Amino acid sequence: xxxxxADNNATTRVAPxxxxxxxPFFEDLYGNPSSMHHFGAQxxxxxxxxxxxxxxxxxxxxxxxxxxxxxxxxxxxAIHGTLASYxxxxxxxxxxxxxxxxxxxxxxxxxxxYKVTELAVDRLGRLNLDELQNSLSxxxxxxxxxYANNETGVVFPxxxxxxxxxxxxxxxxxxxxxxxxxxxxxxxxxxxxxxxxSGHKLHAPKGVGVLYIRKGTRFSPxxxxxxxxxxRRAGTENVPYIVGIGKACELAQSYMEEERIRxxxxxxxxxxxxxxxxxxxxxxxxxxxxxxxxxxxxxxxxEGESILLLLxxxxxxxxxxxxxxxxxxxxxxxxxAMGVPFNxxxxxxxxxxxxxNTEGDISYIIEKLPSIIGRLREMSPFWSALS
Ligand code: PLP
Numbered sequence: 001x002x003x004x005x006a007d008n009n010a011t012t013r014v015a016p017x018x019x020x021x022x023x024p025f026f027e028d029l030y031g032n033p034s035s036m037h038h039f040g041a042q043x044x045x046x047x048x049x050x051x052x053x054x055x056x057x058x059x060x061x062x063x064x065x066x067x068x069x070x071x072x073x074x075x076x077x078a079i080h081g082t083l084a085s086y087x088x089x090x091x092x093x094x095x096x097x098x099x100x101x102x103x104x105x106x107x108x109x110x111x112x113x114y115k116v117t118e119l120a121v122d123r124l125g126r127l128n129l130d131e132l133q134n135s136l137s138x139x140x141x142x143x144x145x146x147y148a149n150n151e152t153g154v155v156f157p158x159x160x161x162x163x164x165x166x167x168x169x170x171x172x173x174x175x176x177x178x179x180x181x182x183x184x185x186x187x188x189x190x191x192x193x194x195x196x197x198s199g200h201k202l203h204a205p206k207g208v209g210v211l212y213i214r215k216g217t218r219f220s221p222x223x224x225x226x227x228x229x230x231x232r233r234a235g236t237e238n239v240p241y242i243v244g245i246g247k248a249c250e251l252a253q254s255y256m257e258e259e260r261i262r263x264x265x266x267x268x269x270x271x272x273x274x275x276x277x278x279x280x281x282x283x284x285x286x287x288x289x290x291x292x293x294x295x296x297x298x299x300x301x302x303e304g305e306s307i308l309l310l311l312x313x314x315x316x317x318x319x320x321x322x323x324x325x326x327x328x329x330x331x332x333x334x335x336x337a338m339g340v341p342f343n344x345x346x347x348x349x350x351x352x353x354x355x356x357n358t359e360g361d362i363s364y365i366i367e368k369l370p371s372i373i374g375r376l377r378e379m380s381p382f383w384s385a386l387s
Pocket of ligand 1: 009010069070071072073075099101146148149150175177178198199200207209
């Protein structure tokens with residue numbers, strides 16, 4: 001049976017070049033990069049190089065790169081690190097459509113006495129920048145707004161948002177876990193203080209992340225212990241994985257231009273064909289402002305989970321929302337915030353592509369999905385009532 005992996009916003013395959021680059025660090029290059037002897041020194045060189053590779057993707061200074069264990073840690077560390085540096089400020093601004101790594105952390109802080117504003121989005125998943133402007137006060141410690149949404153792919157105007165926040169002298173963090181490696185991020189011009197990345201979303205392994213901290217930004221570490229990462233994140237560095245994310249960033253940088261177009265064309269073909277061949281289907285999210293790899297599409301009167309199961313039987317992997325929340329039938333908080341009708345939320349599927357997807361993959365999904373939806377609708381009481 002053909003296998004098609006179209007769930008790359010959940011996680012990506014480790015690139016063979018990344019695996020290759022990592023292997024020596026499980027064998028000969030096992031020293032601790034902090035050690036004085038040559039076992040450590042020869043490993044430290046690679047840590048320095050990985051930092052340069054990540055910095056290059058972001059057009060940042062290597063000193064501004066801190067390696068972490070995942071995107072979640074980077075998000076938590078940015079928010080925690082700011083609140084601890086400005087103990088007098090008690091207000092946080094974020095959005096209703098953040099990944100839980102930000103949203104649930106902010107809600108946890110709210111329970112502990114912080115004031116949290118969650119900005120709304122419109123039907124297309126867009127923010128109202130006046131609402132952002134009006135939410136800011138002298139008490140606001142940090143604004144945390146994602147670069148691109150993991151469920152819909154909608155890209156927020158981070159340059160404009162950052163400008164509004166920085167004009168008020170407030171710290172700005174952006175969760176760029178989904179944007180990293182997919183679209184250009186230029187930190188020499190982007191007005192952000194903190195930015196998060198995650199290895200496993202860009203063809204490095206799970207369990208490694210990056211927190212960009214702009215030079216001069218006040219920061220208090222989440223993990224306290226040794227002096228690693230210039231005192232910004234204690235714990236012996238996970239060298240093989242750091243080497244992996246460095247290589248993955250280098251590859252992303254070199255492939256980005258051509259892959260952005262190729263993957264965008266694949267996604268567009270999938271979208272056009274599915275809309276053509278399946279009645280009562282709608283795309284969720286601002287089609288003019290999305291990551292090139294993401295298609296979130298709803299099919300009325302069918303359960304997303306049933307679609308996923310039948311797709312999986314045909315060898316196709318997709319998702320019915322954020323991977324971290326699938327497995328429960330809780331409707332997506334992102335689609336709910338966008339006001340997508342209940343019936344359409346439940347029938348939503350996310351296809352997310354990567355550099356490893358081909359035209360053949362898209363043809364296969366287009367061949368299989370219409371009959372799956374047809375079969376499910378035949379069994380659906382909602383569909384018979386509609387038709
Ligand atoms: N932020 C976004 C937008 C994500 O999509 C994810 C993962 O799905 C995360 C943060 C969390 O990253 P990690 O799985 O590396 O903790």
